[in-house]
Amino acid sequence: MDINKIKDILPHRYPFLLVDRVLEIDDLKIKALKNVTMNEEFFLGHFPANPVMPGVLIIEALAQAGGILAFQFYSEEEKKDAKVYFMSIDNAKFRKPVVPGDQLILEVTVVKRKKDVWKLKGVAKVDDVIACEAEFMAMVQK
Numbered sequence: 001m002d003i004n005k006i007k008d009i010l011p012h013r014y015p016f017l018l019v020d021r022v023l024e025i026d027d028l029k030i031k032a033l034k035n036v037t038m039n040e041e042f043f044l045g046h047f048p049a050n051p052v053m054p055g056v057l058i059i060e061a062l063a064q065a066g067g068i069l070a071f072q073f074y075s076e077e078e079k080k081d082a083k084v085y086f087m088s089i090d091n092a093k094f095r096k097p098v099v100p101g102d103q104l105i106l107e108v109t110v111v112k113r114k115k116d117v118w119k120l121k122g123v124a125k126v127d128d129v130i131a132c133e134a135e136f137m138a139m140v141q142k
Contacts, residue, residue: 001025001068009071010064011083015041018061019106022068028110030069034061038100053098058132059089062122065106070118070140082142087117092134102126116140 001022010017024031036053043051067084074082098104105125112119117139124132 006068009068009079012064016060017064018057019064019068022065023105025069025072027072030065030106030108032065032068032106032108034104034106036098036100036102036104040100043100051100053102053104055092055094055132058094058098058104058124059092059122059134059136061104062106062108062120062124062132062134063136063138066108066118066120066122066136066138069108069110069120070113070138073113074140078142082140084138084140087137087139090135092132094132096126096129096131098124098126098131104131111135116142 003020006019018034019032020035021033022030023033042054042057046052046054063086070084071079108120108122111121117137119137121135123130
């Protein structure tokens with residue numbers, strides 16, 4: 001799935017659209033890509049001499065991938081006015097800094113779904129090394 005299809009699904013736009021491509025997707029799992037470049041606005045202040053992608057934005061990238069995954073379960077009519085909102089973030093761990101030039105691979109798996117509430121587990125990797133992992137819950141609200 002390329003960026004144009006992603007933009008059809010997610011309401012986010014530059015500079016807050018944090019998924020560049022979907023590599024794989026099935027009913028319970030998505031694998032997506034975020035290219036991390038020096039042009040990202042957050043690197044102006046985080047940190048100018050030592051640019052590191054903020055952990056909260058890595059979590060947000062995982063959540064956006066999770067939103068793409070969840071939205072495939074809804075009809076076009078249901079998606080039209082729907083938004084995905086965070087409900088909780090648990091067990092977040094940051095294991096490796098993410099820096100310009102990295103390709104962040106976002107892997108999100110459905111743990112549980114009850115109606116419009118989703119429990120997901122996300123892992124963000126750089127070169128097959130875990131940079132961040134977290135469990136989160138989100139709600140699709142129409």
